[in-house]
Amino acid sequence: MTDTAQSRLANLWDDAKTAGMTEAERLVYRSNLLGSDKRVTNYGGGNTSSKITEKDPLTGADVEVLWVKGSGGDVGTIKLEGFSTLYMDKLRALKDIYRGVEYEDEMVGYLPHATFNLNPRAASIDTPLHAYVPRAYVDHMHPDAIIAIAASKDSKALTQEIFGNDIGWLPWKRPGFELGLWLETFCKENPDAKGVILESHGLFTWGDTPKECYETTIATINKAIGWLEEKTAGKSIFGGAATSSLAAEKRREIAARLMPRIRGMISGESHKVGHFEDTDAVLEFVNSNDLKPLAALGTSCPDHFLRTKIRPLVIDFDPANPDVDSVIDALGKQVEDYRADYAGYYERCKHDNSPAIRDPNAVVYLMPGVGMFTFAKDKGTARISGEFYINAINVMRGASTVSTYQGLSEQEAFDIEYWLLEEAKLSRMPKPKSLAGRVALVTGGAGGIGRATAIRLLREGACVVLADIDQAALDSASDELAQGFGKDVVRTANINVTSEEQVISGFAHAVAEYGGLDILVSNAGLASSAPIEETSLALWNKNMDILSTGYFLVSREAFKLFRSQKIGGNVVFVASKNGLAASPNASAYCTAKAAEIHLARCLALEGAGEQIRVNVVNPDAVLRGSKIWTGEWKEQRAAAYKMSTDDLEEHYRQRSMLKRSVFPEDIAEAIYFFASEASAKSTGNIINVDAGNAQSFTR
Template identity: 85%
Template sequence: VIEFDPANPDIDAVVANIPEDIAAYRVDYQAYYDRCKHDNSPAVRDPNAVVYLMPGVGMFTFAKDKATARISGEFYVNAINVMRGASTVSTYVGLPEQEAFDIEYWLLEEAKLARMPKPKSLAGQIALVTGGAGGIGKATAVRLLREGACVVLADIDETALAAANDELAGAFGKDFVRPVIVNVTKEEAVIAGFAHAVVEFGGLDILVSNAGLASSAPIEETTLELWNKNMDILSTGYFLVSREAFRLFRAQKIGGNVVFVASKNGLAASPNASAYCTAKAAEIHLARCLALEGAGEQIRVNVVNPDAVLRGSKIWAGEWLEQRASTYKTDKDGLEEMYRERSLLKRSVFPEDIAEAIYFFASDASAKSTGNIINVDAGNAQSFTR
């Protein structure tokens, strides 16, 4: 039970006392185990509380994932109903301590737990993906969900977001996916989006900053409006979501992961795309700065640079596709072939390829990497980092 007086709320005091209260709970649980254990009892399990009751506020449940936490809450609500029902006719009495222990540490239950598969690599991790309804964003969400993460899809396109959420919730379960409308250029919207993620899943471990657009125009035809739009989304937007993620990571004190989806154009210049290339270069340098700021607290920041991801990517719809095709004097099919042929490996790049690199940076496979860049462009000598 979290000590809290709703008539005289003092949130700062609650936050200050929680670490000590949780530590005391763990000590009590260990004492309970020591009092009740048998010679052949399984080893003590997780001593942390699952259910937290806060007077005047409600109930919080914490477990290995959203589904288990939800089910724990449902069980506890049923327990409340049993207590209430018993109290209407008499006095509710719980099981004797030893009997409760014998149920909790039943050997057959332990045998069942021992046969459960090992947790997936991102089990218990919470990720927020901006641009989550687009080609790279949705492919990234799928990759993280496959590894057991809970994912918040953040996007400005309400229709696409609803469709992506329905698709992924159907494939992975409603407990693991949440949508949130976020305009990454608006400070208040970003703050609200992160707050939504924390309420839904309890915190944040991974930020994939992917929201984007693409533009193409010769410099003399690049309007101030077009320049500012690129900077707002690709530079300011990345700053705003990173700042909010850093605030959460530092409050949680368990590290964190930030992955920027930048572009080959952040390293290699491209004709008729000065606004886009400059904004993407700003993203990369922002990531370098943040890698320096976060390292001491185990906050890792890395960059994935795609190139020519035509299939499934929303930025290739409409004017951008037409403009790039015009720049290289070809059509969509010819543009894809041109990009493939200009690459060193002569291969097309797909959203799933970008998602694989993002997963690498988001997982413990890259636990000793920060400030790094992976180019997923089928090979482009101009964008070699060294």
């Protein structure tokens, strides 16, 4: 484990904070404390419960109610509404109708009948594990230090050595009704025990007060951490280092080259989003002699392999001879071999009623000297999958150093991965949004149209990289969007689109963050107004540099990525009505915008054969929220039309055929149309969003 992971957990319980809380509120408090540290449990992993006396809403009598984390929740962020509530007397009565281990899955269907107070939160499969422990407060966590012991070949003996009779041990058993009965039996036979380690799974602890339960959990994990530190000190980890890490900058450069290739190969059924990790823990593992044999064993804890698949794909690479081209050439076969291996695993382990084989591609990709790539349906899931595999690395580190690491058998792993109850849970997932798994880069992203576009794309499930030359505006836009949509889906890149170097590095940054690119919205702009005789060469060149050369540079990088991924792509130019219709005193601006439109036509021709679509949105007179209207342009246009700046918006509204103002959100809607599958059969097209202007009708 890393130095951070080896440090002791602090006891964060604060009596002053809990003094005025209800029992249910103390359960939330306890859960959030435990979930705040990844050394205690991973995201979405583990669960907590309290048996609380409540008033029955029908009879008014006092009844015992189990409050337990509901299905799909996360203890670190859970609130009151995240807990299921069930009558304990009804849960105990379920034991009378239990028909044996062959039928334990049917017991899940009875849990809703035990619901207290019409609580809509679905009870999880772990409910019986908490219900039948005869203590009022129960924690079930997945600490790396504990799982390192639980996943060791001699985990029972190690548990006895470390904890004596305080913490017991139970052999591997899939979570469910039967394991709940095992826990009940253990508690009755070991009344003085404070908890139990479940082989290849995790830790159960309990107490007679919420504080006692929490402190027992923390103390147990700390004891395991301390023991592992002592036993691993001075020992060779993962068989020692086989190679060394490349420099951080080089690692990221390689990630930017490889991730789009991998993404393209695995996005056949649905687009994936990537995540790159090169932390010390990851690098220690991928650089080790034992990388391949340990990776092949797969993970142990069910939570781990549900997020990461049974095993990762190890990319063949020698950091001492960093030939990335050779890696790319060999990558296709490695991916195909992984799929074939996964299909073989499915065929060997499937049952007559097993669900159909799922996506056979790897989730985790390990590369010596570089780090780890993870790919999933969205950025959050990809990141969390990486976190889970780091948990698995920490487990393998401890287990293989003090004993022999063992993963779950293929059949046990399969029976959880393809569990019919898990399949039913997946079937209840909401339908993906229209841009789920897509990655967009928006130039001019900090401006009015750029922000509105980012919001529209984010609403449909895309990840968005905001690119802009204005760092302060970028920071503001990023903060705003992260608050609304979450930090995972928003990134920034400070790019001057006239700088070839900045464009190349900015796109590489975007790819290292998300694994590739699907949508380019080329929106960076400026506006200038001057009679031709007053138009300096500098002003002319500035327009051409930003509005023509800038659009060329970002399009070129996007095309490189699209062709690398081989899954199509989408470019949307934000041009202008002025690219089609002449305006007085704006020759440089109008000419540059016309160049944009013709560049888009050329690119539409070049990209069509590879399903790369290029289209144009032409706004007009988007005054509100637009950065170009906050400077001299507004005054210059007012002067050109011989009116005050206050009258300009109304002038444009009245000039339009529909007599309506045009806003950034209107432009964003047209951009979304071209970026989505709604326009899948359109390329080389133009949408005017100008409230109607006969001069700019396309012909």
